[in-house]
Amino acid sequence: MSKVYVFDHPLIQHKLTYIRNKETGTKEFRELVDEVAALMAYEITRDMPLQEVEVETPVAKCKSYLLAGKKIGLVPILRAGLGMVDGILKLIPAAKVGHVGLYRDPDTLEPVEYYVKLPSDIEERDFIVIDPMLATGGSAVAAIHSLKKRGASNMKLMCLIAAPEGIERVQEEHPDVDIYVASVDEKLNEKGYIVPGLGDAGDRLFGTK
Numbered sequence: 224m225s226k227v228y229v230f231d232h233p234l235i236q237h238k239l240t241y242i243r244n245k246e247t248g249t250k251e252f253r254e255l256v257d258e259v260a261a262l263m264a265y266e267i268t269r270d271m272p273l274q275e276v277e278v279e280t281p282v283a284k285c286k287s288y289l290l291a292g293k294k295i296g297l298v299p300i301l302r303a304g305l306g307m308v309d310g311i312l313k314l315i316p317a318a319k320v321g322h323v324g325l326y327r328d329p330d331t332l333e334p335v336e337y338y339v340k341l342p343s344d345i346e347e348r349d350f351i352v353i354d355p356m357l358a359t360g361g362s363a364v365a366a367i368h369s370l371k372k373r374g375a376s377n378m379k380l381m382c383l384i385a386a387p388e389g390i391e392r393v394q395e396e397h398p399d400v401d402i403y404v405a406s407v408d409e410k411l412n413e414k415g416y417i418v419p420g421l422g423d424a425g426d427r428l429f430g431t432k
């Protein structure tokens with residue numbers, strides 16, 4: 224069973240309150256999501272392996288550390304996932320960015336892939352799949368499946384807000400993928416929105432409401 228990590232850092236929680244507020248306009252919403260994404264990137268990379276190296280300072284030689292292990296790939300789920308990419312790239316600037324686009328089939332209600340573009344060195348990377356809202360979990364499950372099918376073996380799922388229903392679905396279908404969120408909210412409503420959530424993340428990011 225995968226783990227769920229809730230980032231309770233005060234800065235993340237403070238900014239999330241403004242993100243949730245319906246009075247927050249597009250510009251500020253976008254900036255806040257960017258900032259929270261960077262803070263979450265700081266937390267999610269806590270377990271990255273290090274290697275010891277020697278460095279010569281202007282004063283003396285010393286032992287120091289550099290990141291070791293696999294390089295990182297980010298995969299935002301279109302379109303709302305895009306809103307978190309730049310924030311994460313501020314901390315992991317060398318990460319490559321793939322994209323997965325999904326739409327919901329109106330008859331089956333299942334996600335259908337319409338766009339996938341991933342880094343070519345997929346097997347050499349650890350991935351962070353990004354979707355601000357983990358609602359039913361359908362898109363996240365499909366995106367993770369899409370990456371696995373193409374050779375990705377190690378990934379984390381990063382969301383701003385998750386519904387318990389979405390967490391359960393991801394844990395059921397991908398028990399190897401840990402989930403990192405700023406909040407686990409109460410439930411989904413009959414329209415598939417997270418309650419209380421923040422509304423439609425894509426619309427609020429791109430001003431399309």
Ligand code: URA
Nearest residue numbers: 356358416417423424
């Ligand atoms: N997607 C959103 O943007 N918001 C929700 O509440 C659920 C899914």
